[in-house]
Amino acid sequence: MSRNSQPAERSLTVPLESRSYPIRIGLGNLQDAGSEIARRTKATQAVVITVPEVGRRYGAKLARSLKDAGMRPHRIEVPDGDASKNLRQVKRLYNALIDVGADRSSAVIALGGGMVGDLAGFAAASYLRGVPFVQVPTTLLGMIDSSIGGKVGVNLARGKNLVGAFHQPRLVWIDADTLVTLPARQRAAGFAEIVKAAALWDAEFFGDLERDVDDVLSLQPEALLATLQRACEIKVEIVARDEREAGVRKLLNLGHTLGHAVEALHGYKKVLHGEAVAMGMAFAARRSEQLELAPEGTADRVRALLERAGLRTELPDFPRADYLRAIGTDKKRRDQHIQFIALRRIGKAETVSLTPAQILPAGALPRRKKARPVKAAGRKR
Amino acid sequence: MSRNSQPAERSLTVPLESRSYPIRIGLGNLQDAGSEIARRTKATQAVVITVPEVGRRYGAKLARSLKDAGMRPHRIEVPDGDASKNLRQVKRLYNALIDVGADRSSAVIALGGGMVGDLAGFAAASYLRGVPFVQVPTTLLGMIDSSIGGKVGVNLARGKNLVGAFHQPRLVWIDADTLVTLPARQRAAGFAEIVKAAALWDAEFFGDLERDVDDVLSLQPEALLATLQRACEIKVEIVARDEREAGVRKLLNLGHTLGHAVEALHGYKKVLHGEAVAMGMAFAARRSEQLELAPEGTADRVRALLERAGLRTELPDFPRADYLRAIGTDKKRRDQHIQFIALRRIGKAETVSLTPAQILPAGALPRRKKARPVKAAGRKR
Numbered sequence: 001m002s003r004n005s006q007p008a009e010r011s012l013t014v015p016l017e018s019r020s021y022p023i024r025i026g027l028g029n030l031q032d033a034g035s036e037i038a039r040r041t042k043a044t045q046a047v048v049i050t051v052p053e054v055g056r057r058y059g060a061k062l063a064r065s066l067k068d069a070g071m072r073p074h075r076i077e078v079p080d081g082d083a084s085k086n087l088r089q090v091k092r093l094y095n096a097l098i099d100v101g102a103d104r105s106s107a108v109i110a111l112g113g114g115m116v117g118d119l120a121g122f123a124a125a126s127y128l129r130g131v132p133f134v135q136v137p138t139t140l141l142g143m144i145d146s147s148i149g150g151k152v153g154v155n156l157a158r159g160k161n162l163v164g165a166f167h168q169p170r171l172v173w174i175d176a177d178t179l180v181t182l183p184a185r186q187r188a189a190g191f192a193e194i195v196k197a198a199a200l201w202d203a204e205f206f207g208d209l210e211r212d213v214d215d216v217l218s219l220q221p222e223a224l225l226a227t228l229q230r231a232c233e234i235k236v237e238i239v240a241r242d243e244r245e246a247g248v249r250k251l252l253n254l255g256h257t258l259g260h261a262v263e264a265l266h267g268y269k270k271v272l273h274g275e276a277v278a279m280g281m282a283f284a285a286r287r288s289e290q291l292e293l294a295p296e297g298t299a300d301r302v303r304a305l306l307e308r309a310g311l312r313t314e315l316p317d318f319p320r321a322d323y324l325r326a327i328g329t330d331k332k333r334r335d336q337h338i339q340f341i342a343l344r345r346i347g348k349a350e351t352v353s354l355t356p357a358q359i360l361p362a363g364a365l366p367r368r369k370k371a372r373p374v375k376a377a378g379r380k381r
Numbered sequence: 382m383s384r385n386s387q388p389a390e391r392s393l394t395v396p397l398e399s400r401s402y403p404i405r406i407g408l409g410n411l412q413d414a415g416s417e418i419a420r421r422t423k424a425t426q427a428v429v430i431t432v433p434e435v436g437r438r439y440g441a442k443l444a445r446s447l448k449d450a451g452m453r454p455h456r457i458e459v460p461d462g463d464a465s466k467n468l469r470q471v472k473r474l475y476n477a478l479i480d481v482g483a484d485r486s487s488a489v490i491a492l493g494g495g496m497v498g499d500l501a502g503f504a505a506a507s508y509l510r511g512v513p514f515v516q517v518p519t520t521l522l523g524m525i526d527s528s529i530g531g532k533v534g535v536n537l538a539r540g541k542n543l544v545g546a547f548h549q550p551r552l553v554w555i556d557a558d559t560l561v562t563l564p565a566r567q568r569a570a571g572f573a574e575i576v577k578a579a580a581l582w583d584a585e586f587f588g589d590l591e592r593d594v595d596d597v598l599s600l601q602p603e604a605l606l607a608t609l610q611r612a613c614e615i616k617v618e619i620v621a622r623d624e625r626e627a628g629v630r631k632l633l634n635l636g637h638t639l640g641h642a643v644e645a646l647h648g649y650k651k652v653l654h655g656e657a658v659a660m661g662m663a664f665a666a667r668r669s670e671q672l673e674l675a676p677e678g679t680a681d682r683v684r685a686l687l688e689r690a691g692l693r694t695e696l697p698d699f700p701r702a703d704y705l706r707a708i709g710t711d712k713k714r715r716d717q718h719i720q721f722i723a724l725r726r727i728g729k730a731e732t733v734s735l736t737p738a739q740i741l742p743a744g745a746l747p748r749r750k751k752a753r754p755v756k757a758a759g760r761k762r
Contacts, residue, residue, distance in 0.1 A: 087472055091537075098539050126507065129534060129545040153510060156472075158479050164510040165546060
């Protein structure tokens with residue numbers, strides 16, 4: 001399908017009573033965001049928080065749209081990269097918000113990926129005890145995962161996402177055309193989270209992905225929009241049942257136990273979150289089979305789909321002791337049981353309580369090539 | 382009445398659906414706090430945040446009570462004074478919480494005055510996106526005002542309370558015996574907020590205060606507990622109607638327009654918040670009469686009651702231009718209208734929209750003794 005016969009815009013609602021909000025998904029719809037932002041926030045000015053490259057590409061178009069809708073637009077840039085997701089940047093944002101005279105009739109708009117959404121969202125949650133907030137995600141991961149559900153926050157030097165809030169946006173505005181400029185590696189990493197959503201929640205969607213993976217990754221409009229819509233719907237269904245992550249929302253952590261360990265062992269460098277989740281998810285699927293929780297063949301389908309997206313599915317070559325430590329320290333529970341998300345089959349996940357050693361028994365890792373110090377064990381690309 | 386025939390403990394509930402919580406008011410009941418804290422938070426450890434002097438006086442008793450209830454108690458101290466209510470201390474608290482391994486099954490307990498409650502409450506609201514929180518106020522202001530309603534936060538260098546959250550406590554535990562060690566000046570400042578609650582909401586209670594002011598300030602048990610109870614009830618009624626300060630809760634700002642100006646002109650030193658509110662409230666009552674909103678005599682009753690508590694009711698001697706600037710900058714609205722809280726009569730307040738110049742017309746201030754630079758215009762005590 002060519003870009004000239006664009007499929008219709010999609011829309012869904014996150015049903016959270018007085019905090020309900022729409023997710024609007026389109027192609028080339030960025031210039032229409034302003035009027036809906038104005039309607040949803042009643043704001044008289046709009047402070048767009050972004051990173052330099054995204055600001056350069058899309059900032060002017062969004063600002064024009066905000067202006068046309070009667071708002072005074074401002075732009076605040078933060079350095080790109082997960083290292084910006086910290087309290088120092090939050091403080092900088094507070095001061096920048098004061099500089100432009102932001103008050104409760106001002107909207108904070110996150111334009112960018114997950115880092116920008118989490119950081120800007122936490123500033124919006126805490127500035128003046130909360131101002132209206134809008135997500136305009138420009139990465140695949142942002143569109144189908146991090147922009148939905150209200151989890152915002154920053155890292156501390158001693159751990160990821162240790163500080164934050166639940167602050168629901170008033171609107172999530174997705175222009176899938178922004179994915180054109182997203183590097184292929186980030187596109188694949190975002191796709192890993194789509195596979196995750198399907199694997200834990202919707203077998204039919206998983207089948208659709210097996211059929212459409214190439215079209216989605218090459219941004220074929222019909223397949224892309226349908227996939228974005230279904231992935232968003234799954235996130236919405238789960239968040240609506242469990243806004244504060246007391247139960248079913250934990251299933252979204254499929255692949256995260258080992259995924260976080262991989263990220264930690266890499267010092268949160270070299271590996272993207274989605275890439276680490278892909279490895280963790282492939283591991284979780286295999287382990288679910290070994291524990292006789294999932295039928296034979298489950299892991300092969302997960303692994304095959306991830307690999308078709310160009311994602312690595314083997315855990316990187318670190319000693320088992322390092323993995324055990326990384327799993328344990330994650331929640332300071334070395335000897336205690338961890339809530340591990342297992343697959344029962346494609347489309348259904350559940351929480352099982354296991355110790356780190358049960359999650360990662362001896363022999364669960366690929367045979368190591370040679371002993372070498374951890375610091376040299378970085379991922380080869 | 383002697384301390385041997387103590388009046389019964391009082392209890393009321395802040396009705397906020399799933400976030401409802403009790404306020405327990407007693408004399409000498411600090412040692413019983415632990416079991417109720419355990420019941421309300423389900424926490425396995427309790428992190429008490431306090432200032433050194435309060436910690437020295439009451440920390441051990443509270444820790445014993447927490448331990449008896451099966452929790453591991455920890456204590457974190459922050460320096461006394463409003464200067465501690467900042468992001469640097471919040472970050473220190475995050476790290477201290479990590480040090481003791483605090484997780485979502487840990488309760489944060491604020492033991493102290495309003496500063497401790499606001500600071501500890503914001504740390505509790507944002508650490509791990511929110512952990513259970515309990516208020517154990519030890520100042521009169523804390524007991525009847527700042528511990529109730531979930532407004533928590535810190536100051537930025539450029540303004541007070543610019544950062545924060547709404548994070549309701551699971552329990553407010555009041556041991557009025559802790560007021561014995563509260564300096565008389567702070568006792569009077571807290572009493573100003575009780576007068577405020579009566580003036581804006583409950584004429585009968587205002588009459589009770591006129592009768593009982595001496596007994597309350599000398600901590601006569603029956604009068605003290607009855608007064609604490611009614612003052613808490615008023616705050617609860619208002620918060621329950623308007624948790625997020627969209628409407629009626631704004632009435633609690635009676636006396637704050639000029640009160641904040643007085644604090645700002647003093648550089649937030651030399652004058653306690655309650656003292657500034659007393660001056661602002663006496664002014665608001667007088668201005669309400671001048672604007673023919675309130676009947677003659679209203680202002681005299683407000684002024685007389687505050688003065689019986691030893692509070693100053695005349696605005697300190699700053700130039701009118703300074704007051705106008707302080708009123709205007711408070712919300713960056715020099716030329717715009719401000720929501721001024723006026724009295725309609727004793728027991729009823731309402732919001733009126735006025736410009737700074739209408740709030741403070743020429744001649745509304747006492748005649749100045751002599752021109753002198755602002756920095757020398759500090760309050761004489």
